[in-house]
Amino acid sequence: MSTTLKYEEKQLKIVGTRPARPDGVDKVTGRARFGADYNLPGQLIGKALRSPHAHARIVSIDVSAALALPGVKAVVTRDDFAEMPDEMAPVGELMINFRDVTRNMMAREKVLYDGHPLAAVAATSESVARAALALIKVEYEVLPHVIDVVEAMRPDAPLLNENQYTQGVKPKPERPSNIAKRLEFGRGDVAAGFAQADVIVEREFNTKPVHQGYIEPQACLASYSADGQAELWTATQGQFVFRAQCAKVLQMDVSKIRVTPTEIGGGFGGKNNIYNEPLAIALSRKSNRPVKMVMTREEVFRATGPTPGANVRVKLGATRDGRITAAEAVLNFQAGAFPGSPVNQASMCAFTRYDLANVHVVGNDVVVNRPKVAAYRAPGAPIAVLGVESVIDEMAKKLGIDPIEFRLKNAAKEGTQTYYGPKLGPIGYVQTLEAARAHAHYRAPLGPNQGRGVATGFWFNIGNETTCSLNLQEDGSLTLLLGVIDVAGGSRASLSMMVAEELGIELDRVRPVIGDTSSLGFNFLTAGSRGTFAGGMAAVVAARNLIEKMRQRVAKVREVPVEAVAWKDGRAQPADASVAQFEPMTLTELARMGGKTGGTMAGHAEINAQGAGPGFGTHIVDVEVDRETGAVKILRYTVVQDVGKAIHPAYVEGQMQGGATQGIGWALNEEYVYGADGILQNPGFLDYRVPVASDLPHIDTVIVEVPNPNHPYGVRGCGEVPIIAPMAAIANAIENATGVRLTQQPFSPPRVLKALEGAGKAQG
Amino acid sequence: MRYEAPKTLEQAIALLAGANGRARVLAGGTDLVIQMRSGRAEPELLVDIKGIPELRSLAAEAGGYRVGAAVTCMELIEHAAFAKAWPGIIDGVKYIGSIQVKGRATMGGNLCNASPAADSVPALIAAGAIACIAGPKGRREAPVEEVVTGPGKTTLAGGELVLSFLLPRRQPRSGDAYLRFTPRSEMDIAVVGAGVNLTLGAKGVCSAARVSLGAVAARALLVPEAAAALLGSKVDAAALERLAAAASAACRPIDDKRGTKEFRIKVAGVMARRAAAIALERARGQN
Numbered sequence A: 001m002s003t004t005l006k007y008e009e010k011q012l013k014i015v016g017t018r019p020a021r022p023d024g025v026d027k028v029t030g031r032a033r034f035g036a037d038y039n040l041p042g043q044l045i046g047k048a049l050r051s052p053h054a055h056a057r058i059v060s061i062d063v064s065a066a067l068a069l070p071g072v073k074a075v076v077t078r079d080d081f082a083e084m085p086d087e088m089a090p091v092g093e094l095m096i097n098f099r100d101v102t103r104n105m106m107a108r109e110k111v112l113y114d115g116h117p118l119a120a121v122a123a124t125s126e127s128v129a130r131a132a133l134a135l136i137k138v139e140y141e142v143l144p145h146v147i148d149v150v151e152a153m154r155p156d157a158p159l160l161n162e163n164q165y166t167q168g169v170k171p172k173p174e175r176p177s178n179i180a181k182r183l184e185f186g187r188g189d190v191a192a193g194f195a196q197a198d199v200i201v202e203r204e205f206n207t208k209p210v211h212q213g214y215i216e217p218q219a220c221l222a223s224y225s226a227d228g229q230a231e232l233w234t235a236t237q238g239q240f241v242f243r244a245q246c247a248k249v250l251q252m253d254v255s256k257i258r259v260t261p262t263e264i265g266g267g268f269g270g271k272n273n274i275y276n277e278p279l280a281i282a283l284s285r286k287s288n289r290p291v292k293m294v295m296t297r298e299e300v301f302r303a304t305g306p307t308p309g310a311n312v313r314v315k316l317g318a319t320r321d322g323r324i325t326a327a328e329a330v331l332n333f334q335a336g337a338f339p340g341s342p343v344n345q346a347s348m349c350a351f352t353r354y355d356l357a358n359v360h361v362v363g364n365d366v367v368v369n370r371p372k373v374a375a376y377r378a379p380g381a382p383i384a385v386l387g388v389e390s391v392i393d394e395m396a397k398k399l400g401i402d403p404i405e406f407r408l409k410n411a412a413k414e415g416t417q418t419y420y421g422p423k424l425g426p427i428g429y430v431q432t433l434e435a436a437r438a439h440a441h442y443r444a445p446l447g448p449n450q451g452r453g454v455a456t457g458f459w460f461n462i463g464n465e466t467t468c469s470l471n472l473q474e475d476g477s478l479t480l481l482l483g484v485i486d487v488a489g490g491s492r493a494s495l496s497m498m499v500a501e502e503l504g505i506e507l508d509r510v511r512p513v514i515g516d517t518s519s520l521g522f523n524f525l526t527a528g529s530r531g532t533f534a535g536g537m538a539a540v541v542a543a544r545n546l547i548e549k550m551r552q553r554v555a556k557v558r559e560v561p562v563e564a565v566a567w568k569d570g571r572a573q574p575a576d577a578s579v580a581q582f583e584p585m586t587l588t589e590l591a592r593m594g595g596k597t598g599g600t601m602a603g604h605a606e607i608n609a610q611g612a613g614p615g616f617g618t619h620i621v622d623v624e625v626d627r628e629t630g631a632v633k634i635l636r637y638t639v640v641q642d643v644g645k646a647i648h649p650a651y652v653e654g655q656m657q658g659g660a661t662q663g664i665g666w667a668l669n670e671e672y673v674y675g676a677d678g679i680l681q682n683p684g685f686l687d688y689r690v691p692v693a694s695d696l697p698h699i700d701t702v703i704v705e706v707p708n709p710n711h712p713y714g715v716r717g718c719g720e721v722p723i724i725a726p727m728a729a730i731a732n733a734i735e736n737a738t739g740v741r742l743t744q745q746p747f748s749p750p751r752v753l754k755a756l757e758g759a760g761k762a763q764g
Numbered sequence B: 001m002r003y004e005a006p007k008t009l010e011q012a013i014a015l016l017a018g019a020n021g022r023a024r025v026l027a028g029g030t031d032l033v034i035q036m037r038s039g040r041a042e043p044e045l046l047v048d049i050k051g052i053p054e055l056r057s058l059a060a061e062a063g064g065y066r067v068g069a070a071v072t073c074m075e076l077i078e079h080a081a082f083a084k085a086w087p088g089i090i091d092g093v094k095y096i097g098s099i100q101v102k103g104r105a106t107m108g109g110n111l112c113n114a115s116p117a118a119d120s121v122p123a124l125i126a127a128g129a130i131a132c133i134a135g136p137k138g139r140r141e142a143p144v145e146e147v148v149t150g151p152g153k154t155t156l157a158g159g160e161l162v163l164s165f166l167l168p169r170r171q172p173r174s175g176d177a178y179l180r181f182t183p184r185s186e187m188d189i190a191v192v193g194a195g196v197n198l199t200l201g202a203k204g205v206c207s208a209a210r211v212s213l214g215a216v217a218a219r220a221l222l223v224p225e226a227a228a229a230l231l232g233s234k235v236d237a238a239a240l241e242r243l244a245a246a247a248s249a250a251c252r253p254i255d256d257k258r259g260t261k262e263f264r265i266k267v268a269g270v271m272a273r274r275a276a277a278i279a280l281e282r283a284r285g286q287n
């Protein structure tokens, strides 16, 4: 059964205010325990041996010398894990295949990227573990590799998987290919649409993979006991999904693994996938000791999933008066070593901000010799949108129409038919465009070498399986046990606020705690901006379930019909003057007598939340370009976004600012740099440049609230939309400042200078 | 691994000389500790020099300054008289990491780590700083530009360490400046660095100049051709253009993840020109 709770407008006391978050004190005092802070007596340190090659066949692995080293207690390789058949399963917004999962965590026939693990050791210290890795003898047959997506698509490219035939092409191709899948979306007739156009703009864009930039490297601790039970502490966005995957690859019963999620030092989609977890459990099983594995930053970069790089072509046609007549895109996405890039989502997000009659999008999911990609905030959308919003901007300029006006003329609204399926419900895209146009930023004067850019983003947001319990404690305080992870920092606050609002009590009476996998039923990953939408819906369901139980209890104790009992202002009271009157009862009174009047009370929710509300945002950015060095400085930035309802506006603003910041880094300097040898050259934050505080201006935010009709408080989810537009907005601003359009991300100083020089627009 | 913190220079030199090349000097550790953690450096003996008074002192000498090699960057920045005399050196040390890093990091370590991108080094070279080096055979002096020979390589012999830097007496109407180019505004590594030190005669004509470039060759370069472009000029636009061209011409960079050759060559000229303009401004303000 799927659940939606309809939006109800009501007087709010707590929702919409800005209280301090319940996890704040622990974080600022250093008490919060992240993945690497967990230890057990007698634990060993696990380390993985990683491929130094981009592509090689494993001829043999000899671990005997490593095992003979004093202090080494266990070694695992491919021989310790079962072969897995092809089997697709959802992970966040991505679909994964267990044949690939088991090969990604531990190479089998081949190593497919620099950093691919192919053995792991557990030893009494890290230095012994490192020494043991050096003693493992691996014989490789090095194979030619391919890093670039366009090269990987060529028929003569080195093949990563000789048994992979492109899906989505009929008839089935005769030869295997690195193109795992071809997707197609569309409606109308694009050829006819382009024939109606007065102006056509077509451009090609290339982007590099980028890292989510979470500060905490992946870390876990596993303990396997002699009776076949395993416990796992790990920094994850999905304790239940990690448990499911570990159970599968280790061939254990799901109930025999208990996963406790630790505090998480950032995820952004990057902690949706298992890496060291099954290796740590397997090492613990073999050694009979707890095993802790903490990745180094270098391992994080070499071996965990970034978001893909891509090659994107966009073509747009419009009439003189500014109506888009046709839109076309080809999206070639790097999946990394195994299929499963977010090209599907990117294809759907490319044009959904516009009401279009004729659309055609082709997406290719392409394997290359890089780590398997992972999700990153609105997976894929920023890449497609860089292309589309750049072309939209260029079209507006060619037509002599203000870029916001051009978007308004073509904007998607309630009732707009998407090209991938549904009709859009009530959405706030137009409102964000209008708010941006009315903002003082949009009219502020610009100096020499300065320019302004605008771009917009759309993201679906999701619901899915969600559980929580609300335990009424004997003193009337409440424990809110959550299945969603507080991955973005703030959902514990927001969910408690909704519960306090429902119950009509003070916020600090509700203590939120994230549950382990044995304390609640299955919960989907905390991804797709679902934490506050689906987690909030579950919290409201649990609160209403508790209220229902309390009404029944009061009816029993006061000997009145249950219909006579209403829950108002934190207590049970007569519903109105017409019903049987009785002495009101507070939550605390109910809690105190609970045990004696039928047992303690708790509210529960086991729901599959449906009706997630699409989110839209409009960004404005001002840049200054140094024509002598190619350096781009961000002068001013404004994010306007429809979030449905901001439960805790400060944390919503934080999401908008954080997304914009990550988007600015993506635009300006972030990229994985691979050498001709297929080896990653910048596996660390010195040469992988996320922005620092002094690179950024204050990021201004405007919250638009068009309630989602399918959430009791109107929540849409807000975490992913803000990363979609920045790259395109900055490209548009650079063009506005210099007259030069950048199509190769990142817009780093050498690239910008070269583009300026190429156009005769450089100085010095 | 052994850690020693000698209280005298003699003990330090004896420890270094007796370790068969397996010892390393430890100053602030902001390069060395990181190299040890990553496995790039595996010393058997660490000789911490921070307990030796001579290495930790900053004092006026012969009208100039003698700066101990283990004086921290923050100590330099907070020394008002030194900062006023050598603002270009302060520009250089200010770039080094964060305040926390600068609280540990030293110019001795910055030089002896021998990175071509070290930020205080071009400023020291432009300033005409002399390194005082001590070893088993006694003391010797060398201009800073002669200490480093290439990435990770110095002319220091076994058992030798850098004791101090001598900054000469400042002439009237002198100014120095150091500028670097990095993609980020801080916490980054120089793609190009340029240090310029100049003196103006009574009529505003440049009577002395030194120009040094970092991160454009295997080590920081002293570029006399670039200085020559300024000498005898009023450091006007034409002279600055000649300086930029000479600076670009002196570069022998590599292509790497941090920047292409052509980018470094072009930007070296730009940074040298901008640094010279700041040095000029400072010289004019110092009468």
Ligand SMILES: Cc1cc2nc3c(=O)[nH]c(=O)nc-3n(C[C@H](O)[C@H](O)[C@H](O)COP(=O)(O)OP(=O)(O)OC[C@H]3O[C@@H](n4cnc5c(N)ncnc54)[C@H](O)[C@@H]3O)c2cc1C
Binding pocket: B024, B025, B026, B027, B028, B029, B030, B031, B032, B033, B034, B049, B069, B070, B095, B096, B097, B098, B101, B104, B105, B106, B107, B108, B109, B110, B111, B112, B113, B117, B118, B119, B120, B156, B160, B161, B162, B163, B187, B188, B189, B190
């Ligand atoms: C986060 C961070 C950011 C940084 N940013 C910058 C930057 O922007 N610019 C920059 O230039 N550097 C930067 N650095 C590098 C480093 O901080 C500097 O090079 C610093 O000056 C090194 O000084 P130290 O005293 O810490 O050297 P140490 O690490 O103690 O020593 C460095 C090397 O020099 C040797 N050594 C030290 N002192 C002597 C001596 N007196 N005689 C002989 N040998 C000696 C050591 O044996 C070692 O090989 C950064 C470092 C970090 C961690």
